[in-house]
Amino acid sequence: MLAGYVLTKLNSTEWRRAKVFGNIWQGGAQTVSTSFWGLVYDLLPETGLFASVEIEKIVKSLQRQGLIARDEHGLVQLTAKGASAQAEYVTTHYVPEHLSINQSYDVKFFQELFLLANQTISELAYSNAQFYPYQIDLRAQWQLKNWLKGHSREVLIKQWYLELQTWLATLPNADAQLFTQMLFGHDVTNALFSELPVPTTWDEFDWQVWQLDHLAALMTHSLQSDSLIKSLMTLAQRALLSNSAEQSVTLWQQLQSVNQVAQGRRIKPNTVREHILQAAILQRWSANEIELLIPASEQKVLADLYGDAEITTWDFKAYAGGKDPRYFTYFRLYQLLQLATKRGAIDVRV
Numbered sequence: 001m002l003a004g005y006v007l008t009k010l011n012s013t014e015w016r017r018a019k020v021f022g023n024i025w026q027g028g029a030q031t032v033s034t035s036f037w038g039l040v041y042d043l044l045p046e047t048g049l050f051a052s053v054e055i056e057k058i059v060k061s062l063q064r065q066g067l068i069a070r071d072e073h074g075l076v077q078l079t080a081k082g083a084s085a086q087a088e089y090v091t092t093h094y095v096p097e098h099l100s101i102n103q104s105y106d107v108k109f110f111q112e113l114f115l116l117a118n119q120t121i122s123e124l125a126y127s128n129a130q131f132y133p134y135q136i137d138l139r140a141q142w143q144l145k146n147w148l149k150g151h152s153r154e155v156l157i158k159q160w161y162l163e164l165q166t167w168l169a170t171l172p173n174a175d176a177q178l179f180t181q182m183l184f185g186h187d188v189t190n191a192l193f194s195e196l197p198v199p200t201t202w203d204e205f206d207w208q209v210w211q212l213d214h215l216a217a218l219m220t221h222s223l224q225s226d227s228l229i230k231s232l233m234t235l236a237q238r239a240l241l242s243n244s245a246e247q248s249v250t251l252w253q254q255l256q257s258v259n260q261v262a263q264g265r266r267i268k269p270n271t272v273r274e275h276i277l278q279a280a281i282l283q284r285w286s287a288n289e290i291e292l293l294i295p296a297s298e299q300k301v302l303a304d305l306y307g308d309a310e311i312t313t314w315d316f317k318a319y320a321g322g323k324d325p326r327y328f329t330y331f332r333l334y335q336l337l338q339l340a341t342k343r344g345a346i347d348v349r350v
Helices: 002-007 019-024 032-040 056-062 079-093 099-103 106-126 137-151 151-169 174-182 206-224 230-234 244-251 258-265 268-281 287-291 296-306 316-320 326-343
Strands: 068-070 075-078
Touching: 002 056, 002 079, 002 106, 002 206, 019 032, 019 056, 019 287, 032 268, 032 326, 056 068, 056 075, 068 230, 099 106, 099 206, 106 137, 106 230, 137 230, 151 174, 151 206, 151 230, 174 206, 206 230, 244 258, 244 268, 258 268, 268 326, 287 326, 296 316, 296 326, 316 326
Parallel strands: none
Antiparallel strands: 068 075
């Protein structure tokens, strides 16, 4: 029930950009604006998880039901009826808790690798070379095949089993049993949704989210020590920035000015500024790192203008409408500074 899940991303006191939800859930290249609002809405951990979502259709449906209001700019917020529906959804459906690692590792891609790896190792344990493999992308198959070749048969069988058993032992029994229901291997098939011991209020979307969330929990757990699963995760590691943005930020961090980077790379200075903003957002730079980028004089002007107001209500024109583009960079960085200060230094580079 993706429409119900959308309600969990809204509130009744703040207008939000629903289009941002769709852009992030579909993954792919993101603008600085999408990344920024995704950070504000705590949506970045869900990048690429629901690629087929049609957010406009969902918004219209929720509006027809009186669950959300929509202003002339297309921003949405919960109505009183929507707030009640949100509370009911949270108590009757699954809401994820462990997805932060999806910013650094592609959990959906890891899911494919993990399931095929588990099937292959299970068949290997029974010396069965003839089996119909779980179908995943050909490139992913090639990557997994090379990964398997990098470990001995004995290590794969014993270590994989030990790591899964160790992690499953940390879960409540019901969750551990449910996790095993999605696995398959030698003479073992994964359970149909109708066969799962889940709450009667759940639908297949809940099961999809539950699987992704618990795989994310497994990945987070596996990072704590060297392990087979940790090494498998390297195949699903994300590049937080594009190659172009990486180049710009690297040169700029070598104490080149924005203009010097732009001239050397033959791109616009404003593009370099966007690359720096993307790095600050996606790499979650600390408050101290961000503060150094804003001239003290501009910080004072911004502080006097916006004070303690919620950053979603700030109007750029009040600060520097029509001025040089670098002032918008200061504006956005100051918003990030307030957000980082409020939330603490959050580092997703696990």
